[in-house]
Amino acid sequence: MLLLSFYSMSLLAVLGVIVDRMFGEPRMRHPLVAFGRYATKLEARMNTGHRARPAGMLAWLAAVVPPVLVAWALVSVLPPAYAAAVHVILLWFALGAKSLRQHIAPIARALSLGDLESARKLASRIVSRDTSQADENALSRAAVESALENGNDAIFGALFWFVIAGGPGALAFRLANTLDAMWGYRTPRYLRFGWAAARIDDVLNFIPARLTAASYALAGDTRMAWHCWRTQARAWDSPNAGPVMASGAGSLNVLIGGAAVYHGVLEARPTLGAGHEATPRHVVAALRLVERSILLWLAILLVFALMSASGHG
Template identity: 55%
Template sequence: MLLSTTAIALKLGAGLLADRLFGELRRFHPLVGFGRWAARIEAGCRRVLGTSRRAGLVAWALAVLPWVALALWLRGLHPLAHWPVDVALLYFALGGRSLAEHARAIATPLAAGELSLARERVGWIVSRETAALDAEGVARAATESVLENGNDAVFGALFWFIVAGGAGALTFRLANTLDAMWGYRSPRYLHFGWAAARLDDLFNALPARLTALTYALLGHTRRALACWRRQARTWDSPNAGPVMAAGAGALGVRLGGAAVYHGRIEDRPVLGEGRPADTASIAEAVALVRRGALWWLGLAALAVLIEAGLSTLAGAPHA
């Protein structure tokens, strides 16, 4: 068991380091290829099975499970193959550096007063309409995205890696990608995308709450927990609500509020409390995610030390 715990901690460290050093691939990114694969699967399933929930579930399985099976097969090729395979899959599933880079690309022009450029760049990472956002609206959208994607791009992948190794992290990332592709309540995906949305909710249920707890413990804890308790249930998403409410409370910033989606204004509940979002809150959200990742790694290392100590005590001769 000690070897297994040590291996998990070492692989976590290697995956996080690779993400920090290299970030996402600029060319030949696997998710681009997966997106094309999923689009072909969708077209075939729609043609044969229609647009029902069953068709969407079959499409999800055909899109995801072959790659998970391939990952498991690669791990079994050699007794030591799990080391490079798991580290590579965790690196693939993580997006911490990319998240920080996107946030910086928004914060830099926003701080310089280049509002039109900041609007354009925040539109790369959010689904709301950004053309009419003021400076606070841009900062609010960016801060919300960093906090929410801290779960999707970092902590969710770490959680499923700890639970099920590289194959677990891969499954989580692909499920999250399919939710982003199919999980909409639009006429096209209302039924077909149901499985992708529900499975993503399922995969995120526990990681999202651990992410919220991480934010709370590393920020203003009492305020974060109070915001989580009062505000999370008012949010449409059962997983984004706890993450963003706790994150906003931890930072002492006010998020949520009205936003325009597909030409329609949605009056979203307020999350957090304190000052309005600004350039500083974007950087603070990035720092919170980074501290959280290091904290998780530290907990993994602590688990190794505790298990080593228990093993030593168990093997010590009795007086």
Template identity: 50%
Template sequence: MAALAVDAVLGEPRRGHPLALFGRCAERLEARANRGRRRDGWVAMLCLVVPPVLIVGAIAAVLPPVLAWGVAAIMLTFAVGRAGLIEHAEAVARPLVAGDLEQARRRVAWLVSRDATRLDASGVRVALLESVLENASDAVFASLFWFVAGGVVAGPAGAAAAVIAHRLVNTLDAMWGYRTPRFARFGWAAARLDDGLNWPAARLTAALFALVGDTRAALACWRAQASQWSSPNAGPVMAAGAGALGIRLGGGAWYHGAWCERPILGGRRSPDDVDVVRALALADRALAVLVVGVLVLARVSEASYP
């Protein structure tokens, strides 16, 4: 609760965010180590991820419980990205509503890997909504899932280590996980590990979207469409999210100069500008249900094992 409150009040740090420093280190290491081999990617990922995870976990392990949970909460604050998700969505939605397509294209290019310069207003809107739904899973629900899972298994040290490990791997996947000549082999390790870490959280997110949206449509879209998507985690999240909102996502798009046919997700209605607000509200309702569920389970556990 403390981490979510700090994220809501302060948002993402403008300067000095630890993930920004981590990203610069990753860029420099990749420039030196990328020889187009999977082994190099594995070694680089382990060199970047393992030390901070061990350091944070060791610090939390030797502190008194109250301070250790404080360290864990700080790590979760840096990892969870609800405020950043809203900020980036608004940065695209505002110029789009104002009719400034060029600015909307520039801002959505920060969120997606498709060729934003080729997008019309409808394409920008689809790209933004897909990003909102997928990043709600990756940057919010997955961070909370691994924080809780690590805490259940190993207390505050486990919570801190698990949430940092997930966020660092997810960051490397965002930087290296492209199917391009440069990253196809080097980024394979980060992409596969990120898929594994996000697998349970993606299904949890899809289920929560179905619970707080149009449940029947979300479950039907998840069941029928998710397996057609190339990503094993984005498919369930975006199919369930689009179904819950009653909108159509997916479809063909340009990636790295090549046209890519993608399946249709969701219903038949093309999204409009209001659907960006609805998607953010859907994610917030799902987050509220998750937080209440965790608090209830914690209370039940406390009552069962005093």
């Protein structure tokens, strides 16, 4: 059975979130590590500078299509109970809610203790900007931004595509998002080769990002979140990160964005949000906002599942 009913998919989505909450990332080496190594070798072989855009598109297809087709074949041929288990496992693979907290909460703790050196090292593991000279405010901003943006990339985007296309959909989203994180930079090396990865991720994220932004607005200071989303999001470089981060920052009444060093270059990013400069307490508040948004999504999924069940009763 290829895809289960909407009722079943909604319940399996809730189950996948519970599994992620209980176990987090697999204790063995995460499959994304192997995927990342394969993608790195693929890029080294195909990013030769000759016809870089077509090469990047072919590399994207070579990286994403085979594992998604295998997943699709599995849920197509297995009996419903086994297919349901595969769907949940694939969603567990795609989700990163517990991992997000495990990576960001220690930054807030280190900052609260005044341990800037530890906070810089922890932040450098989750952001691509240079944190070697970052102060408390800059590190807090980086952690808040990472929590808000990765709430979409590691949680809500995967949930959206799971409900739409089951485990294979969630897997495709996670792999596409990973390739965007690896190849989607506007550097001389990746500007043309990574164009396809960046644009595909933009398309897959368009609806989830706006649902995430709406969730952040509903789970915090709604009025300020809508205001920041409406007036600030378009100034951000990414068409999807803009709404997510502007809404999240407004919801938290915190200022994020601003200048940051990426790959040795100082980028003058616009300021998003309103209210206070970022502090360690805002990092904790951002994680709580993501948690409340998860509960909101689960509640909505359960309501739709019950409506679907009663409609077919």
